[in-house]
Amino acid sequence: MENRQHGPTRVALAGATFNLLNTILGGGGGIVPLPRCIRLTGLRLAPVLLLFCAALSAYNACAIVAASCAVRESTYQGVAMRTLGVWGALTVQVLVVSLTFGISVAVIDIFADIAPSMLNLSRTTTVMLAGCAVMPIVTLIRRIERLSIISVAASLLVAAFVVFVCLCAKAADNPRPTPEPSPTNLLEAISIVNLSFLCHFNLLPLFQSLPGAPAPHVRTSMYQVIVIATLLALAVYGIVGILGFVAFGEHTSGNAFADYAANGGYWGRVLNYSIATAQLLSLPLLVHEGVRELVGLLGMRGQLNLSEHHGLLSPQALARVDSDGNLVHLAGGGSAQESARGERLCGMAWCVSATCIALYAADTSKVLALVAALCGAPLMSVLPVLMLLRSGHDLGPRGVALNVALLVLGVAVSGASAMVAVRAIW
Numbered sequence: 001m002e003n004r005q006h007g008p009t010r011v012a013l014a015g016a017t018f019n020l021l022n023t024i025l026g027g028g029g030g031i032v033p034l035p036r037c038i039r040l041t042g043l044r045l046a047p048v049l050l051l052f053c054a055a056l057s058a059y060n061a062c063a064i065v066a067a068s069c070a071v072r073e074s075t076y077q078g079v080a081m082r083t084l085g086v087w088g089a090l091t092v093q094v095l096v097v098s099l100t101f102g103i104s105v106a107v108i109d110i111f112a113d114i115a116p117s118m119l120n121l122s123r124t125t126t127v128m129l130a131g132c133a134v135m136p137i138v139t140l141i142r143r144i145e146r147l148s149i150i151s152v153a154a155s156l157l158v159a160a161f162v163v164f165v166c167l168c169a170k171a172a173d174n175p176r177p178t179p180e181p182s183p184t185n186l187l188e189a190i191s192i193v194n195l196s197f198l199c200h201f202n203l204l205p206l207f208q209s210l211p212g213a214p215a216p217h218v219r220t221s222m223y224q225v226i227v228i229a230t231l232l233a234l235a236v237y238g239i240v241g242i243l244g245f246v247a248f249g250e251h252t253s254g255n256a257f258a259d260y261a262a263n264g265g266y267w268g269r270v271l272n273y274s275i276a277t278a279q280l281l282s283l284p285l286l287v288h289e290g291v292r293e294l295v296g297l298l299g300m301r302g303q304l305n306l307s308e309h310h311g312l313l314s315p316q317a318l319a320r321v322d323s324d325g326n327l328v329h330l331a332g333g334g335s336a337q338e339s340a341r342g343e344r345l346c347g348m349a350w351c352v353s354a355t356c357i358a359l360y361a362a363d364t365s366k367v368l369a370l371v372a373a374l375c376g377a378p379l380m381s382v383l384p385v386l387m388l389l390r391s392g393h394d395l396g397p398r399g400v401a402l403n404v405a406l407l408v409l410g411v412a413v414s415g416a417s418a419m420v421a422v423r424a425i426w
Contacts, residue, residue, distance in 0.1 A: 008212060012211060017225050023203075025236065026196075029279060030197070031236070032256050034237055034240055036252050036256075041181045049190065050241065053197055057197035057200075058226050064076065064203055067391040068214070069214045071392070074204055075205070080383065092383065095375045105367055108131065111130050112126045114272055133281075138287050139347040157275045161260075187420045191417040192368055198376050202289075206222075255364050291346050294346050298346070369421045373414065378414055382411055389407065
């Protein structure tokens with residue numbers, strides 16, 4: 001048994017590292033567009049870009065942990081409420097809903113890029129089948145730990161995919177050198193790579209689950225967990241991104257799974273079909289958080305306590321439902337039955353809307369670029385540093401100067417990336 005007084009054991013830290021890595025990888029969703037990002041930036045600049053985005057992600061993750069300890073809040077939204085006020089908390093809520101909805105569309109697109117050749121159906125039919133397959137899980141299963149086995153399976157398939165990519169690279173021809181990247185291509189690549197490292201609004205429940213949190217020595221251990229998980233993700237992304245581009249060169253598309261499924265032979269198709277299917281089935285894990293936040297935005301749950309987390313990894317969220325998925329406790333005293341009904345209605349509307357948009361938004365890379373620029377960048381590169389600066393944390397003059405510089409950089413890159421992404425859609 002772990003002793004909370006002495007902090008987390010190695011087993012607890014290893015478990016937190018695996019969970020955080022799994023959150024970053026997202027069941028393989030972060031891998032899909034990376035070879036195309038390498039094509040956009042070129043082989044010389046790509047490793048620098050990956051390393052820069054990884055370092056920025058890790059720093060901002062540590063900033064959230066530090067800010068949460070300074071204001072004594074245990075959730076991303078709670079920290080935003082304490083440091084930025086009601087409008088800051090509302091902004092986080094809107095961004096989380098928008099981000100998870102956009103990724104829902106992208107996951108359906110990923111499946112639709114691969115499955116038609118396997119199912120011998122048109123893309124339109126495949127998209128509609130994907131939406132119908134996900135809807136019952138989203139609307140009826142409100143205890144997400146029941147879906148954890150799907151998340152684990154997706155992670156194992158991602159590991160097998162990395163090995164497969166390495167084996168395929170041996171037989172690949174060297175690609176022709178790519179031209180120098182344009183500013184537009186560079187901004188698009190930065191947005192997508194940043195989204196691949198995004199885990200920030202699900203980070204604090206992991207920290208709070210460590211025995212002894214939020215004690216200073218546990219905070220230091222969490223910083224180590226963040227660094228190790230980020231480095232492991234960087235290794236995976238570097239291998240898949242660079243070797244994926246080496247394998248397909250200028251023919252690299254925005255969906256690495258589709259590229260390998262089309263050119264990887266029988267076992268390549270089987271592996272990539274399996275990953276795409278696992279991603280689709282694990283979509284409710286992500287949608288669960290977005291649906292809860294959407295219910296709150298629409299006022300279908302009574303009064304919400306903004307410091308209460310409803311996220312994927314929160315034990316408090318899981319304790320609020322019974323074995324049938326009905327809420328048993330509400331912070332504001334609202335009706336449990338009405339809130340459960342509201343979540344089911346929102347889940348159904350969510351799936352229908354995402355399916356309809358996926359029918360027309362067929363370019364996975366453009367969908368991901370737009371979501372990354374408009375939602376992912378603020379959650380990862382702007383809000384964490386801003387919250388740390390407003391938390392009252394004793395940063396010192398150099399620390400304040402560093403964080404102000406990072407904030408200015410984050411705002412500038414996020415704004416420029418958003419303009420590029422919107423222009424590409426239109």
